[in-house]
Amino acid sequence: MRGGGIFYAGAVAILIAGYAAAASGINDYYFYAAYIVLQYVVIATAWNILGGYAGYVNFGSAGFYAVGAYTAAILYQLVKPPLVVMILGGGIAAGVIGLAAGYLTLRVKGVYFAIATLALAVVLETIVANWDYVGGTRGTYVLRPHHAFGFVNYPRALFFAMLVLAIGSVVLARVIERSKLGRGLAAIRDDEQAAESSGVPTLRLKLFAATLSGALMGVAGAPFPYYVSHLEPGSAFSLAIAVNAIAMPMIGGATSWVGPVIGALLLGGAQQIATVTISSILNLLIVGLLLIGFVIFAPDGLVGLFRKLRR
Amino acid sequence: MSEPLLRIENLTKRFGGFIALDGVSLHVAEGERLGVIGPNGAGKSTLTNCITGLLRPEGGSVHFAGSDVTALPAHARARLGLARSFQLPRPFHSMTLAENLAIPRDYAARHDPPDPRELLTRLGLGAKADALPRSLTQIELRKLELARALAAQPRLLICDEAMAGLSHSEVDDMLGVLLVLNDSGIAILMIEHIMRAVMRFSQRIVVLDAGRKIAEGAPADILRDKEVERAYLGA
Numbered sequence: 198m199r200g201g202g203i204f205y206a207g208a209v210a211i212l213i214a215g216y217a218a219a220a221s222g223i224n225d226y227y228f229y230a231a232y233i234v235l236q237y238v239v240i241a242t243a244w245n246i247l248g249g250y251a252g253y254v255n256f257g258s259a260g261f262y263a264v265g266a267y268t269a270a271i272l273y274q275l276v277k278p279p280l281v282v283m284i285l286g287g288g289i290a291a292g293v294i295g296l297a298a299g300y301l302t303l304r305v306k307g308v309y310f311a312i313a314t315l316a317l318a319v320v321l322e323t324i325v326a327n328w329d330y331v332g333g334t335r336g337t338y339v340l341r342p343h344h345a346f347g348f349v350n351y352p353r354a355l356f357f358a359m360l361v362l363a364i365g366s367v368v369l370a371r372v373i374e375r376s377k378l379g380r381g382l383a384a385i386r387d388d389e390q391a392a393e394s395s396g397v398p399t400l401r402l403k404l405f406a407a408t409l410s411g412a413l414m415g416v417a418g419a420p421f422p423y424y425v426s427h428l429e430p431g432s433a434f435s436l437a438i439a440v441n442a443i444a445m446p447m448i449g450g451a452t453s454w455v456g457p458v459i460g461a462l463l464l465g466g467a468q469q470i471a472t473v474t475i476s477s478i479l480n481l482l483i484v485g486l487l488l489i490g491f492v493i494f495a496p497d498g499l500v501g502l503f504r505k506l507r508r
Numbered sequence: 509m510s511e512p513l514l515r516i517e518n519l520t521k522r523f524g525g526f527i528a529l530d531g532v533s534l535h536v537a538e539g540e541r542l543g544v545i546g547p548n549g550a551g552k553s554t555l556t557n558c559i560t561g562l563l564r565p566e567g568g569s570v571h572f573a574g575s576d577v578t579a580l581p582a583h584a585r586a587r588l589g590l591a592r593s594f595q596l597p598r599p600f601h602s603m604t605l606a607e608n609l610a611i612p613r614d615y616a617a618r619h620d621p622p623d624p625r626e627l628l629t630r631l632g633l634g635a636k637a638d639a640l641p642r643s644l645t646q647i648e649l650r651k652l653e654l655a656r657a658l659a660a661q662p663r664l665l666i667c668d669e670a671m672a673g674l675s676h677s678e679v680d681d682m683l684g685v686l687l688v689l690n691d692s693g694i695a696i697l698m699i700e701h702i703m704r705a706v707m708r709f710s711q712r713i714v715v716l717d718a719g720r721k722i723a724e725g726a727p728a729d730i731l732r733d734k735e736v737e738r739a740y741l742g743a
Contacts, residue, residue, distance in 0.1 A: 377614050380603075384611045387600035390562055394594075396586035396616025396660055452602065 204371065208364050215360040219353040230354040232424060233284045234465035235356070236417050238363040240438060241445035242370045243413030243455035248443070249404045249451030250379060253303065254311045258414055258442035263433035265289040268330055270422045273339050276300030280342075280420065281357060286387030287419030288412040294321075295411020296404060306389070322434040325505075336429025339422035355420050362420075366413050370454040373409075382406055383452075384455045414442075436480060441465070450500025459499055464467030511574055512588075513538045513695050514559070514664055519568035521719075528554040529565065530719040536664060536691050543710030543727070544699045546699045547739055550716040553595065554700045556668045558594050559697075560589050561585045572662060591662030595669040597649035599641035605652060606637040610661040616660035624659060631655045631685060656684065664695045671702050691742040705729070715739065718743050 207261065207451060223388055231408030237462050244461065247253050272286050294317075302313035312389045318350035326334045341351040348354040373379045393399045422428040447459025465489065468480045512535040515673055521529040529551045536542045546552050557563040559570055563580030569578045572658055577585050591612070600608050609624035626639050631651045636644065641652060667686065671679045683705055690696050700706045706713065707727045715723040715730060716740040723730055730736055 216720060349710060380607070383602060384600050388598045388604050388626060390582075391594065391598040391600065391656075392611065393562065393582040394560060394592055395612035395656065396583050396584055399585045400581075400613075507510070 205368075208368060209368040212360065212364055215278055215357060221346055223282075223461065225350065225352060228352050230469040232352070232356045232359050233357040234462060235363040236421075236435045237441055237445060237461040237465040238458055239359070239366045239417035240414055241408045242363075242451070243417065243460040244442040245402060245446040245451055245457045246370060246373065246382075246413070247403075247410040247445050249453075249456065250374065250382040250386065250396075251403055251406045251458045253403065253407075254319040254443065255314045255323075256311050256439060257298075257314035257316075257318035259436070260314075260321040261295060261411045261414035262418035262421075262438050263318075263321060263325065263430070264294050264411075265418030266428055266433045267325055268415065270428050271339055271340055272338070273422065277342075278353075280423070284358075284362070284419040290416020291418070292412030293410045294415075296408040297409070299404045301409030302425045303400065303407060306379070308365065311360050318434065318439065320382070322430055323392060324448060325365075325433070326430045332429070334430060336424075336427055338427050339425075341426065344445045349364040351423065356502055357422055359417075364415055367454055367458055368417070369413075370457075376452055378402065378405070403408040437484075440481060440484055440488075444484050448491045448498055450498030450502075452497070453500055456498050456500045463499075483494050511535060512569075513540075513573060514697070515571040515616060516520050516559060516692065519555070519558055519565050519570070521551075521558055521563060521565045523600055526566075527719050529558065530707070531568070532716070532719070532721050533568075534714050534724070536697055537643075538663075538688070538695060539693055541690055541709055541711045542695075543713040544697065544707040544716060545701070545703070545713060546716035549718070550739075551719040552716055553668060554626035554719075555716065556666055556699055557669050559666060567649050583615070586612070586660055587618070589618075589661065589663035590666070591660045592666040593657050595655035595672065597641075597653045599644075599649065599656070601654055603640050604638050604640060605633060605644075605655075608641065608656050610650065612656055612660035618661060621661065622659055624682070626660055627655050631658075635663050638736060647674055647681065650674065650682065650684070654689075658689065658694075659691060662694055664697060665689065666697045666699065668699050669701060670698075671700060671705055683709055686742075721735070 240262065244255060244258055248255055268287045268290040269283035272283050298317050304311055325331060331337050345351045345354040381397045383397050384397050385402060388501030389399055416417060425432060444465050445460030446457040448464060464484060471480055471483060514536040517533045526662055532555065544552055554563065558565045561580060561735045562579055565655060569576060572585065572590055573588055600611065605628055606624040609627060613621045613624060628634050629652060633648060633651055633655060634733050641649065644652060646660050671682050674682065679702060686709065693717050698706060698709055710727055713727055713730045722735045723733045
């Protein structure tokens with residue numbers, strides 16, 4: 198398993214490099230920007246487990262992300278637990294929502310499933326916007342802890358935490374992709390009835406994928422309250438998250454773990470640059486145009502394009 | 509008489525007001541070759557889907573290998589040894605041929621699972637084990653359907669019009685393959701339009717028309733049956 202060795206060595210090297218960067222004197226701004234890009238690595242990877250591997254398009258990613266963020270904010274108000282507990286709590290809450298939503302909607306295919314997930318996000322946003330305990334539409338304040346795990350300031354600690362989450366979710370996605378489970382999901386994507394007739398317990402596998410996908414999105418959202426300090430429904434249920442969650446794996450290539458990573462780094466990076474140099478509103482326009490271009494000219498994403506050129 | 513491998517009783521399936529299957533009963537013995545024929549719309553594909561579990565009947569029961577599987581989902585029936593091929597080939601198009609066979613091998617085969625490459629070679633697809641299904645010809649796709657069904661180590665194989673659209677010599681080719689499989693102990697339920705093929709292949713034939721069983725017997729008797737003639741040619 199030479200490829201596996203290189204993969205894990207690379208993961209560790211990136212982790213060490215990230216830690217060294219966070220401990221160095223680099224401008225704080227870069228960590229704010231890198232946090233967002235890494236967060237999208239987690240979200241895109243999470244989306245891809247259900248959307249890319251099993252072929253079920255989720256339009257409600259922002260809902261799962263927000264469940265993670267708001268669970269963390271609620272835990273903060275209740276007991277102010279350590280960040281790790283907030284991340285775990287956010288992951289579990291979003292995973293449970295993923296399981297429940299999956300149970301209700303995974304029997305319908307294609308566009309109906311997509312609409313159901315979109316509706317779920319709208320329902321969740323409406324609940325949160327009308328819930329006084331978390332501040333309703335005004336939002337709620339979350340103050341960062343003073344200690345920063347040995348880093349100079351808390352944003353750097355958050356950056357490093359998100360780096361760990363990003364690497365963790367990519368490792369998880371890769372393990373799944375190469376397992377019997379991943380092959381079963383691919384069979385569902387290709388032809389669900391043929392998969393079922395070949396002995397694949399399709400509903401169980403889809404529920405697992407929906408739960409894990411939702412949980413990882415919740416994990417990505419959990420540190421967000423600390424990142425923004427003021428959490429409100431508009432930013433937690435942002436359209437940008439729902440759109441990017443789909444666009445990044447599609448542009449990178451949805452059938453393997455590399456696709457969402459490439460998509461998130463390229464698109465997320467480009468958005469961060471565009472925010473500074475052009476305007477933050479134009480971001481989604483760029484994403485939209487890129488997505489249209491890829492769907493038409495390279496439906497298998499950059500990974501597919503690369504494979505085609507190599508042949 | 510001992511319990512047959514497959515026994516369905518009074519199977520009824522409705523789609524809204526349309527009755528696709530109306531109290532159909534039949535059985536397949538261990539290692540037997542049963543043919544099911546009937547004009548278009550007779551309920552043959554619905555029967556297949558009710559036996560394999562992709563459709564739930566409104567009434568009746570399906571017993572397989574000694575247990576009542578009426579309430580079992582399709583994947584659980586596949587694990588018991590009930591495999592099928594689809595009328596229109598439905599390969600896993602993103603996977604190579606060998607990977608296609610690995611799905612039932614991993615998910616349905618019980619013990620000592622067959623080697624995908626060896627199976628492909630047995631069906632004459634050995635050279636294409638690493639190719640994608642889209643590079644296959646029509647008969648190769650049909651054989652891939654069979655190979656994938658076999659990778660599940662079935663005790664009963666349901667061939668849903670596996671020969672439709674094939675040429676004369678290709679039909680003979682497929683029949684040869686199926687007879688070899690049957691020789692190895694796999695019971696085969698052949699659902700087919702091509703009379704020549706069914707008549708030659710089957711030990712016993714069941715005729716469906718408009719969702720009901722109108723005849724059952726040896727191929728020669730079926731050919732002489734008045735009701736069968738009427739169903740096919742019109743009265």
